[in-house]
Amino acid sequence: MAFVLSGGVRGTIQEALVEAVRKLGVEGQIPDLELGRAKVAGHGDYASSAGLKLGRVLRQDPKLIAARLAESVAVPDGAAKAEADGGYVNFRFTDDWLQRLVARIQPGYGARDIGRGERLQVEFASINPTGPLHIGHGRGTILGDSICRVLEFTGHDVQREYYVNSDNSQTRRFGASVYARLHGEEPPEGGYTGDYVTELAEMARHDLPGIDQLPEAEAEPKLRMYALGKMVDRIKASVARLNIRYDEWFWENRLWESGLPQTAIERLREAGYLKEKDGALWFGDPEDVEEEDRVVIRSNGQPTYFASDLGYLLSRFDVRGYNKVVEVWGADHHGYVPRMKSAAAALGIDPQKLVIILHQMVNLKEGKMSKRAGRFVTLDELVDRVGSDAVRYFYLLRSPDTTIEFDLELAVTQGNENPVYYAQYAHARLSNVEITATERHPRLPERADVSLLTQPWELDVARQLAFWPDVVEDATTTLEPHRIPYYVHELATAVHRFYHAGNAQSEHRVVVDDPELTRARLELCRAARHTLKTALDLIGVSAPERM
RNA sequence: GCCCCGCUAGCUCAGUGGAUAGAGCAUCUGUCUUCUAAACAGAGGGUCGGGGGUUCGAAUCCCUCGCGGGGCACCA
Numbered sequence: 001m002a003f004v005l006s007g008g009v010r011g012t013i014q015e016a017l018v019e020a021v022r023k024l025g026v027e028g029q030i031p032d033l034e035l036g037r038a039k040v041a042g043h044g045d046y047a048s049s050a051g052l053k054l055g056r057v058l059r060q061d062p063k064l065i066a067a068r069l070a071e072s073v074a075v076p077d078g079a080a081k082a083e084a085d086g087g088y089v090n091f092r093f094t095d096d097w098l099q100r101l102v103a104r105i106q107p108g109y110g111a112r113d114i115g116r117g118e119r120l121q122v123e124f125a126s127i128n129p130t131g132p133l134h135i136g137h138g139r140g141t142i143l144g145d146s147i148c149r150v151l152e153f154t155g156h157d158v159q160r161e162y163y164v165n166s167d168n169s170q171t172r173r174f175g176a177s178v179y180a181r182l183h184g185e186e187p188p189e190g191g192y193t194g195d196y197v198t199e200l201a202e203m204a205r206h207d208l209p210g211i212d213q214l215p216e217a218e219a220e221p222k223l224r225m226y227a228l229g230k231m232v233d234r235i236k237a238s239v240a241r242l243n244i245r246y247d248e249w250f251w252e253n254r255l256w257e258s259g260l261p262q263t264a265i266e267r268l269r270e271a272g273y274l275k276e277k278d279g280a281l282w283f284g285d286p287e288d289v290e291e292e293d294r295v296v297i298r299s300n301g302q303p304t305y306f307a308s309d310l311g312y313l314l315s316r317f318d319v320r321g322y323n324k325v326v327e328v329w330g331a332d333h334h335g336y337v338p339r340m341k342s343a344a345a346a347l348g349i350d351p352q353k354l355v356i357i358l359h360q361m362v363n364l365k366e367g368k369m370s371k372r373a374g375r376f377v378t379l380d381e382l383v384d385r386v387g388s389d390a391v392r393y394f395y396l397l398r399s400p401d402t403t404i405e406f407d408l409e410l411a412v413t414q415g416n417e418n419p420v421y422y423a424q425y426a427h428a429r430l431s432n433v434e435i436t437a438t439e440r441h442p443r444l445p446e447r448a449d450v451s452l453l454t455q456p457w458e459l460d461v462a463r464q465l466a467f468w469p470d471v472v473e474d475a476t477t478t479l480e481p482h483r484i485p486y487y488v489h490e491l492a493t494a495v496h497r498f499y500h501a502g503n504a505q506s507e508h509r510v511v512v513d514d515p516e517l518t519r520a521r522l523e524l525c526r527a528a529r530h531t532l533k534t535a536l537d538l539i540g541v542s543a544p545e546r547m
Numbered sequence: 548g549c550c551c552c553g554c555u556a557g558c559u560c561a562g563u564g565g566a567u568a569g570a571g572c573a574u575c576u577g578u579c580u581u582c583u584a585a586a587c588a589g590a591g592g593g594u595c596g597g598g599g600g601u602u603c604g605a606a607u608c609c610c611u612c613g614c615g616g617g618g619c620a621c622c623a
Contacts, residue, residue: 038566039565040567047565055603165623168623294620294621299621330617332623333623338550360552360553361616398560399561410558410559418571425585428583429582432583437582482561489570496586500578503579504588506581547583
């Protein structure tokens, strides 16, 4: 179904420009010509500061260089015309090419084969399954899911994984809390106090006959695994409401059963990365004195989570053979990045293949999230209040680098006025007008004469469509899906203007008496609708046919 | 003390070293008997945190200071 174009028109123009630069006699490395979207309408659609960039290399007047480039550059397919303006070379789409583009757009427009089938894993939002997801967790899940969607769209073979912690101190404390509730006691210091823990204990009493007869050392691991399993089910349900799925829920205990952490430790020992100190086993790069040593096995013999992570690296790169792993972490883990990178290197894994995306935190406006202080908003509650589409759009409109100060009342208000509806409404309008057209004109020409699309607002829609492959490419290379909702908004604006032209003057409606003209405008609607749908899909937002 | 992120319009935020810094919300003014007004057209609103520097050109790169958020465990 994916309709694969060779690449965006930006890439085509870039190549043509480079070729023109070669013709001027520039050899070797060509500086970045800064080809990008023109910011002012008078400067065309794409602009390059090629003249200024080459001024020094060629020791010539930038204006002259730009003029010569504009003269000689030949954009394939007549897609754009070049003109020099000072030291800049500006490119403007030709009407003819924009019209032809409209006819070429199919469902899935913008799909690219950037990944060439590269097998990669995206591991995201692997929260300790010891409680319900809250609004902070929403960010990583939505970001990670959207990254997967973008990567899949650009020819990557993506596996979506949730790493289920089951053997760390948090989950042990969780198991101990369930054990305490099973025996009618208060959870231990630092344990889990929510009502759901008591409910889990009661469920375990029913599902695990005899569990309350076992001593804690035997009962806790059983209760822990049972309760974690139940919590994982709840997390699955919560993320499913946000249109998120995982391929694999990978349990930490599987690592130890398969002996991978042990193998990793052995490998590090042989390579000289481990040492004993104070009765514990430490990891450290003997070459790197800056990075502090880290405990792998505690003096009490219990491994740290870091030991599991060593095995987890082997599981993914060696055993399962992923060429690249993308991890999505909250910024509170950023200090762990260098350690994971150096661990990977020590295990013989290229650290470049471990890509770690950090997103900043979501803080409640009233203060740090705390169940005890009554400052806690679950992801489910947020979805209940504003709906999945608005939640996803809300998170994805922000760059991962921005801290979110979360205000539930504001989020609900913004939910009702969320810009997501603006985009969805554009899609619904297009769908509706296509239905109206077929009712009014049961027999329309099979082929559209796109040369009839001459109004500026019609060409502006086509212009936005031309930019879509660039957005896809940029979102892929930067792993920044937030670029997509901003594009969606621009496209929706062009669509609304186009539609509204018909409200102002009826001869500009899509559906008019002339079947040829109707057919041509319908072609534009179809192209815009496919593109909106495709873009919304990539951010996991629905594209309703009526609103 | 060290490390990471941020500081852009009243608010929430975009902004690959390029030309005149943008959007949504809010405020104000217009536009529906005819394909969906959840829309469209327009107006006001800016020392891009402060100060240095690099550059033909800086919101963007470097240094420095300030403010806010997050980290610096035999927690995860």
